[in-house]
Structure formats: C-alpha cells, structure tokens
Amino acid sequence: NAGVTQTPKFRILKIGQSMTLQCTQDMNHNYMYWYRQDPGMGLKLIYYSVGAGITDKGEVPNGYNVSRSTTEDFPLRLELAAPSQTSVYFCASSPRTAPGELFFGEGSRLTVL
Amino acid sequence: AQKITQTQPGMFVQEKEAVTLDCTYDTSDPSYGLFWYKQPSSGEMIFLIYQGSYDQQNATEGRYSLNFQKARKSANLVISASQLGDSAMYFCAMREGGATNKLIFGTGTLLAVQP
Numbered sequence: 273n274a275g276v277t278q279t280p281k282f283r284i285l286k287i288g289q290s291m292t293l294q295c296t297q298d299m300n301h302n303y304m305y306w307y308r309q310d311p312g313m314g315l316k317l318i319y320y321s322v323g324a325g326i327t328d329k330g331e332v333p334n335g336y337n338v339s340r341s342t343t344e345d346f347p348l349r350l351e352l353a354a355p356s357q358t359s360v361y362f363c364a365s366s367p368r369t370a371p372g373e374l375f376f377g378e379g380s381r382l383t384v385l
Numbered sequence: 386a387q388k389i390t391q392t393q394p395g396m397f398v399q400e401k402e403a404v405t406l407d408c409t410y411d412t413s414d415p416s417y418g419l420f421w422y423k424q425p426s427s428g429e430m431i432f433l434i435y436q437g438s439y440d441q442q443n444a445t446e447g448r449y450s451l452n453f454q455k456a457r458k459s460a461n462l463v464i465s466a467s468q469l470g471d472s473a474m475y476f477c478a479m480r481e482g483g484a485t486n487k488l489i490f491g492t493g494t495l496l497a498v499q500p
C-alpha cells in the first residue's frame with residue numbers, strides 16, 4: 273500500500289521562486305491536510321480539505337495556496353518563497369469514519385535561501 | 386478558538402517505568418476528539434491513541450492509555466513499562482466537531498528513555 277505520497281522529499285529554493293509540493297493518497301480518504309513543522313516545534317496547519325472541491329485555511333495559510341480537484345490529490349503551492357517558509361512539510365489524510373486519525377506522508381524538507 | 390497546550394518540553398524516564406505526558410486543551414465545542422501522535426527521530430508521524438469527548442471510558446491501546454479528565458480539560462498520555470524505542474517526540478492534538486475536522490497540534494514533548 274502506497275498510503276500518502278509526497279514529492280519532492282527535498283528541495284532548495286531561492287527567495288522569490290515558486291513551487292508546488294505534490295501529495296496524493298490512494299486510500300479514498302475524504303479529509304486531507306497540509307502541515308508545516310519548524311525545527312524543534314509542533315505542527316502548524318496550513319490548509320485542509322474535507323473533500324474534492326472544498327478547501328479551507330488553517331493556522332498559517334499566508335504565502336500558500338491549495339486545490340483539491342480530485343479525492344486523491346492535494347497539492348500545496350508556494351508563491352514567492354521566503355526564508356520563513358523553510359520547514360518540513362507534511363501532507364496527511366484521514367477517513368470520514370475516523371476523522372483526526374491521520375495517515376502522514378514522509379515529509380518534504382524545503383529550504384529557502 | 387481551540388487550543389492545545391503541552392507544558393513539558395522534555396522528559397526522562399527509566400526503562401520499564403511508567404511515564405505521563407501532559408496535555409491540556411481548550412474548546413467551546415461539546416463534541417471534540419483528542420489524539421496522541423509519536424514522532425521518532427526518523428521523522429515520520431505515527432498515530433497512537435484517540436479519545437472522544439463523549440467516551441465514558443479512558444482509551445487504551447496496548448501500553449498506551451489516555452487519562453481523560455473532562456472537567457480539567459486534560460488528556461494526558463500514560464506509557465506503561467517504557468522501552469528504549471519509546472524515545473521520541475510526542476504530540477497531543479485536538480479535533481473539534483462539525484464538518485471541518487480541523488486538527489490542531491500541541492508543541493510536543495521530547496521523551497528520552499534511559500536504560
């Protein structure tokens with residue numbers, strides 16, 4: 273089982289560049305989430321989605337955008353990267369039957385220089 | 386607004402002893418869920434245990450149990466018979482009820498199990 277797959281695992285960006293972190297899940301989960309984890313800190317919710325076509329902001333949405341055109345995919349777009357966006361990004365999904373029991377991807381480490 | 390607080394940045398415990406990791410929460414929603422996750426040094430996030438706000442019994446999963454005290458708004462994780470492999474970061478999280486299913490995490494507690 274693939275579960276939740278994130279790509280890329282590592283990326284270095286220059287200030288002002290843009291990129292998309294890809295996330296796909298093969299478990300037919302309704303709910304999907306994007307979190308960032310700064311060194312030594314907890315996870316902060318960036319955006320989440322309760323189903324295809326529905327997204328909402330989390331705790332720290334500024335500088336990011338998402339879309340959810342299919343149940344499987346939930347890409348995170350970084351526009352005009354800033355050093356403050358240096359972090360590890362986690363995508364996660366959960367089923368309608370157990371909301372909050374998250375299945376996480378392996379994380380994507382992003383460095384903005 | 387929902388809030389999760391973990392006041393212990395780090396803890397030591399001797400192998401085979403029990404340890405309690407603290408978590409307090411704040412919400413005005415009567416329906417909510419509380420979760421604990423483990424993050425080993427390898428970085429992956431692992432779901433451990435869940436407690437619903439209407440559950441009468443404290444949740445248990447193997448060596449993990451959740452000490453749920455609703456009036457105090459606390460949801461402490463108890464690990465019995467600690468093992469070296471329990472050394473990790475532990476995060477408490479809360480989901481409010483309704484359709485949003487937004488899950489918010491605390492700042493975490495780093496547990497070090499000593500032989």
